[in-house]
Amino acid sequence: MKCWCPIRLSRVPRPGAARRSGNVPYALSREFQLDAKAFVTCLEAHPKAKVAVINHPSNPTGGGASLEELRAVAWACRQRGILLISDEVYRDLYFETRPPSLRDAGSYGVVLGSMSKGWAAPGLRVGWAVGDPQWLTPARTVHAFAVTAASAPCQRAALALLEASDQVLPQGRREISIRWEALASAWQEHFGEVLTPPAGAFYHWISLPEAARQDPMAFCLKLRDEAKVVLVPGTAFGEAGCAYARLSFRGTPRAGPRGCPSHGVLLEEVMTPLWPSVTKNAEHWPNPMRPLSSPIEVEWRRPATGPCARPCQIGFGSPMR
Numbered sequence: 001m002k003c004w005c006p007i008r009l010s011r012v013p014r015p016g017a018a019r020r021s022g023n024v025p026y027a028l029s030r031e032f033q034l035d036a037k038a039f040v041t042c043l044e045a046h047p048k049a050k051v052a053v054i055n056h057p058s059n060p061t062g063g064g065a066s067l068e069e070l071r072a073v074a075w076a077c078r079q080r081g082i083l084l085i086s087d088e089v090y091r092d093l094y095f096e097t098r099p100p101s102l103r104d105a106g107s108y109g110v111v112l113g114s115m116s117k118g119w120a121a122p123g124l125r126v127g128w129a130v131g132d133p134q135w136l137t138p139a140r141t142v143h144a145f146a147v148t149a150a151s152a153p154c155q156r157a158a159l160a161l162l163e164a165s166d167q168v169l170p171q172g173r174r175e176i177s178i179r180w181e182a183l184a185s186a187w188q189e190h191f192g193e194v195l196t197p198p199a200g201a202f203y204h205w206i207s208l209p210e211a212a213r214q215d216p217m218a219f220c221l222k223l224r225d226e227a228k229v230v231l232v233p234g235t236a237f238g239e240a241g242c243a244y245a246r247l248s249f250r251g252t253p254r255a256g257p258r259g260c261p262s263h264g265v266l267l268e269e270v271m272t273p274l275w276p277s278v279t280k281n282a283e284h285w286p287n288p289m290r291p292l293s294s295p296i297e298v299e300w301r302r303p304a305t306g307p308c309a310r311p312c313q314i315g316f317g318s319p320m321r
């Protein structure tokens with residue numbers, strides 16, 4: 001039997017938090033796709049693992065997971081009795097074909113969804129978990145003691161949006177496609193590179209120029225301070241992100257450069273002139289926030305014992321009426 005319940009969302013730790021919370025990251029393919037082989041290698045290296053989290057389409061890379069890889073990952077977790085959590089909050093925001101769900105690969109594991117992305121209603125704080133009650137029933141109990149439930153008005157608003165999915169979801173996809181087209185054509189024009197659309201979501205995982213890789217945070221701060229454009233340094237998502245920054249193209253393409261910049265403006269006035277300068281003058285853009293060698297301090301509170309000491313915080317609210 002499947003169990004479906006609305007949840008008041010607290011955060012599933014980002015990849016960046018993984019190592020700090022005692023979890024271990026696993027490698028993706030070169031195209032940032034789920035790679036079952038690398039995933040299983042990681043499981044084998046950590047025989048005490050109890051929970052594995054996959055996220056597809058992914059924040060921050062936009063990478064996805066094929067049905068074949070999902071099957072292999074689910075099988076590997078089932079064999080070892082590991083709870084597999086599949087974070088699929090971006091699955092309805094795709095560009096070409098709808099990415100497969102872990103549910104398409106079988107009944108094993110728990111799938112997470114949210115009103116925040118496809119339905120563009122993050123303020124509702126409503127999401128859901130689908131899976132076997134053996135996992136979800138105890139999680140509901142933990143949640144009841146740890147997090148407030150989703151409010152009734154928010155659940156009603158979520159229900160109204162869910163019932164209007166046939167209109168809301170295609171509209172959301174149209175909107176992000178417009179933004180993707182604007183970004184991809186401006187990128188090609190200014191950098192001469194043809195971008196491949198992500199599997200879903202609204203992120204472009206930018207490969208940084210060599211010099212910016214020494215300190216992606218400093219590069220992003222320079223962009224922020226001089227150009228009023230905010231990119232998230234790849235290091236915010238883990239050490240492996242040091243060669244990247246995340247660009248979100250969710251903002252409106254029509255707004256001016258000081259709001260959400262149009263992608264043409266972003267590239268023409270901001271990034272194109274800055275790119276060559278960062279590749280040459282790394283020493284001229286020191287990071288005002290921290291010396292190069294010191295680690296980034298991230299607050300991460302986790303009780304040492306008890307059920308909440310588990311690495312993932314997943315919340316379950318009262319059933320929707």
Ligand SMILES: Cc1ncc(COP(=O)(O)O)c(C=O)c1O
Pocket residue numbers: 009010011012055058059087089114115116122126127
């Ligand atoms: C991969 C991923 N999972 C889950 C969430 C949680 O979203 P929310 O709490 O808004 O539903 C986010 C939000 O950015 C996300 O990027």
